[in-house]
Amino acid sequence: MAVNCPSSGSNLPKGQTPLTHETGTTEGINPIAGLAAIAFPGAGHFIVRGEKQRGMWAAAGVLGLFVAGLLIGGISVIDRRDNKVWFIGQALVGPLSFGVDMIHQRMKVQDMIVDGTGRARPIGPPRPPHPDEGRAANGTPVPGGTPPYSRSIGKMNELGTLFTTIAGMLNLIIIVDAAFPTRKRPREREGAIG
């Protein structure tokens, strides 16, 4: 008796049962896998779903883009204060992105002014150091020192920001796939490779 595939409606080969969400470890909704994927790119597939090769490649793609973006544009491309809209996309990479932003914020310099009582108080928000100033231990700029980092401009900033944001958006696809996979097994899709 011919059995129809529930998703495509086509006849399945003799002896093959239709795929359900209950069959196999890689099928079905799994919020834990989604949470693992949020924590680290590819962890949902690698650790929770047991798809080690898939998880490894997912991590390689996302982290490759993220690290390449940081190498191209420097740490200044991740900035939740000055680049809020782009950071929404970058944040999808997970805690890694927030960690890089935290490091970046700590490397900024804080201008200070001494008021009438002799106390130093900050002027404005922390800012990236100028190319000709360093950073003291208390965060104030030091004229003539080496800057803790250089803020990227132009194409390098655009590319670095783009790389890291695309990494976040692709990680969203990977998170959704880890939590709610819709991929069909090969036996369901004879001849299909993509």
Place this chain on the structure above:
Amino acid sequence: MMFLELAYRPFLDPLNAHGVWYLFLLPMSLFVSIAYKSVRVSEMKHFMRQVIVMTIQIIIAMIALGVAVYLFVQHIVPLIVPKG
């Protein structure tokens, strides 16, 4: 300009590759293909082939888009906009 004299510090300073920015299309399309195909392919034995195909598709599509925009801006727009 002191910053131009400093050596490149990975992750701290931007790359000085403004003249060859378009070459970054290659690693970008490769990594996008790896990440996308890692969750798209049903069988991992087809993975590398699919990644290579998608990488080439992205590169060709981006070049085609560049040519199309160039033709539009350089040849179509002057026909539409009256000469001032």
